[in-house]
Amino acid sequence: MLRSSIAGLVLFFLLGGCQAPTKPPQFDYDLIVRHGTVYDGSGGPPRQADVGVRGQRIAAIGDLAGAHAVREVDARGLAVAPGFINMLSWAGDALFHDGRSMSDIKQGVTLEVFGEGESLGPLTPKMREEAEKLQGDLKHPVTWSGFGEGMQALVAHGITPNIASFVGATTLRIHEVGYADRAPNAQELANMQELTRTAMREGALGVGSSLIYAPAFYAKTDELIAITKAAGESGGGYISHMRSEGPRLLESLDELIRIASAAGVHGEVYHFKAAGRDNWPKQAQAIAMIEHARRHGLDISANMYTYTAGATGLDAAMPPWVQEGGLDEWIRRLKDAKTRQRVIREMNTPTDKWENLLLAAGKPENVLLVAFKNPRLKPLTGKTLAEVAKMRGKTPAETAIDLVIEDGSRVGTVYFLMSEDNVRQAVALPWMAFGSDEGSEAPEGDFLKSQPHPRAYGNFARVLGKYVREEKVAGLSDAIRRLSSLPAKNMKLRDRGELKAGDYADIVIFDPATIADHATFDKPQQYATGVRDVFVNGVQVLRDGEHTGAKPGIFVRGPGWAGWKTEAK
Numbered sequence: 001m002l003r004s005s006i007a008g009l010v011l012f013f014l015l016g017g018c019q020a021p022t023k024p025p026q027f028d029y030d031l032i033v034r035h036g037t038v039y040d041g042s043g044g045p046p047r048q049a050d051v052g053v054r055g056q057r058i059a060a061i062g063d064l065a066g067a068h069a070v071r072e073v074d075a076r077g078l079a080v081a082p083g084f085i086n087m088l089s090w091a092g093d094a095l096f097h098d099g100r101s102m103s104d105i106k107q108g109v110t111l112e113v114f115g116e117g118e119s120l121g122p123l124t125p126k127m128r129e130e131a132e133k134l135q136g137d138l139k140h141p142v143t144w145s146g147f148g149e150g151m152q153a154l155v156a157h158g159i160t161p162n163i164a165s166f167v168g169a170t171t172l173r174i175h176e177v178g179y180a181d182r183a184p185n186a187q188e189l190a191n192m193q194e195l196t197r198t199a200m201r202e203g204a205l206g207v208g209s210s211l212i213y214a215p216a217f218y219a220k221t222d223e224l225i226a227i228t229k230a231a232g233e234s235g236g237g238y239i240s241h242m243r244s245e246g247p248r249l250l251e252s253l254d255e256l257i258r259i260a261s262a263a264g265v266h267g268e269v270y271h272f273k274a275a276g277r278d279n280w281p282k283q284a285q286a287i288a289m290i291e292h293a294r295r296h297g298l299d300i301s302a303n304m305y306t307y308t309a310g311a312t313g314l315d316a317a318m319p320p321w322v323q324e325g326g327l328d329e330w331i332r333r334l335k336d337a338k339t340r341q342r343v344i345r346e347m348n349t350p351t352d353k354w355e356n357l358l359l360a361a362g363k364p365e366n367v368l369l370v371a372f373k374n375p376r377l378k379p380l381t382g383k384t385l386a387e388v389a390k391m392r393g394k395t396p397a398e399t400a401i402d403l404v405i406e407d408g409s410r411v412g413t414v415y416f417l418m419s420e421d422n423v424r425q426a427v428a429l430p431w432m433a434f435g436s437d438e439g440s441e442a443p444e445g446d447f448l449k450s451q452p453h454p455r456a457y458g459n460f461a462r463v464l465g466k467y468v469r470e471e472k473v474a475g476l477s478d479a480i481r482r483l484s485s486l487p488a489k490n491m492k493l494r495d496r497g498e499l500k501a502g503d504y505a506d507i508v509i510f511d512p513a514t515i516a517d518h519a520t521f522d523k524p525q526q527y528a529t530g531v532r533d534v535f536v537n538g539v540q541v542l543r544d545g546e547h548t549g550a551k552p553g554i555f556v557r558g559p560g561w562a563g564w565k566t567e568a569k
Contacts, residue, residue, distance in 0.1 A: 034076075036049070039079055046477060081509075084107065115204075116239075121147035122172070147198070159553035161536060164555070180215070181324045201560055209241065224259050287429065294431065312415070314411045316415070317347060318404075451524060453524065458518065465517060505537060
């Protein structure tokens with residue numbers, strides 16, 4: 001019996017028991033996301049599929065059961081979608097301070113889009129000096145001049161999300177005209193056009209404006225058409241915080257459509273809304289105007305945030321004429337007794353000549369003070385204008401003026417302006433994208449010195465949780481399309497916005513059953529939940545809801561970038 005056992009062992013070894021170890025399989029992919037429900041961003045029905053990634057890009061989507069990867073992620077029971085695009089981001093200062101982009105990454109945002117009137121360039125030496133002076137709690141040196149230089153400086157700092165930007169119409173105007181209330185002369189306008197062309201070659205998406213604020217308020221329609229045409233020469237678009245979202249909402253929308261039509265470009269409305277109770281019925285008319293333009297071949301769309309309050313500053317409660325010349329001139333005028341009385345009178349008088357958000361809010365109890373520079377005023381953070389006025393024994397208008405003077409800033413302010421029914425109506429629109437109109441923050445350090453609007457922490461999760469899952473205002477596939485491929489196509493981004501072979505691997509894995517926002521106006525610095533994993537350019541930046549520390553973000557260029565020709569070769 002012993003001999004037969006030994007003979008059997010010998011035979012086993014001879015027949016292969018001692019063969020050299022099998023050669024390990026060659027890796028087909030760097031990453032495979034397996035077993036997820038894939039929403040590819042097209043708006044079509046989801047499917048069960050694996051996603052294979054090589055380097056920065058998606059290589060395959062389908063049944064990859066026989067494939068091998070350096071790393072695999074199991075997404076069973078979860079949605080796998082393209083990274084979300086924040087169409088209106090103010091994350092620049094925050095990213096210079098903390099490149100992780102915590103509040104947005106935790107919602108699946110992989111691309112931050114800047115440019116609402118202001119951009120990181122082009123800057124004159126004086127503009128660089130002013131930019132540093134106007135910084136609040138988050139400070140960083142401004143060492144560049146050109147648009148592209150500014151974007152590259154932010155990338156070089158090390159950032160988690162990708163960034164893109166329109167060139168700011170306000171930035172262009174200050175570069176050439178300063179803060180004066182006048183039209184540019186022929187040479188200045190030609191210079192603004194050439195600066196626009198340069199920014200387009202450096203990667204700008206088009207021109208962005210913010211027309212309720214001085215000095216942008218001083219720009220006439222023909223000026224905006226001229227610079228937008230310069231952007232349109234290389235495929236850029238026009239996007240605008242319109243002159244009015246209240247009394248002259250429809251007239252302002254007509255101007256945006258006219259600018260886009262005259263320049264032959266895509267036109268988009270920033271943070272679509274009807275502000276002020278008396279204007280709420282106008283939203284349906286504004287929607288009808290956009291849909292009429294679209295039916296007649298014009299490429300018009302909009303984006304929005306999903307709240308009934310906006311956030312800006314006390315400058316939006318004062319007439320633009322008093323702000324001519326910039327912050328120092330504005331404050332100097334407010335200190336003059338005669339000018340002060342005129343400003344107070346106009347702040348309390350309904351008008352359609354300028355956008356008065358103090359009156360649009362209805363009462364000072366609906367005006368929340370959230371960001372001060374002066375340490376002595378920071379205890380007022382989170383109080384209403386009505387509360388502070390009562391504390392000081394002055395009227396709300398007098399108090400607003402005093403706060404601007406004492407703080408040496410516009411004072412960050414939240415205004416309750418909109419109707420929840422209108423928000424719900426807008427969320428459902430097939431041409432509506434989404435933007436936070438905020439920074440991307442973390443509830444720590446210098447970020448705690450001011451109080452953001454809750455949209456900084458919850459805007460995108462709120463779309464998918466409150467409006468898709470709970471209220472069923474929109475379907476999940478279409479909401480994901482409008483968070484990803486719709487804005488990518490509107491901005492003519494290359495290889496972004498969908499999960500398909502060849503596109504960059506910006507991927508978010510989340511639970512549709514639990515994704516939710518938690519930030520409130522009282523306690524805004526609370527992270528959203530429900531997003532498990534996020535990848536930016538193929539690199540995992542969020543794992544099991546926690547930041548990995550990776551900062552693979554790049555500058556995503558627009559259609560006019562000069563480098564496309566080189567890249568094509």
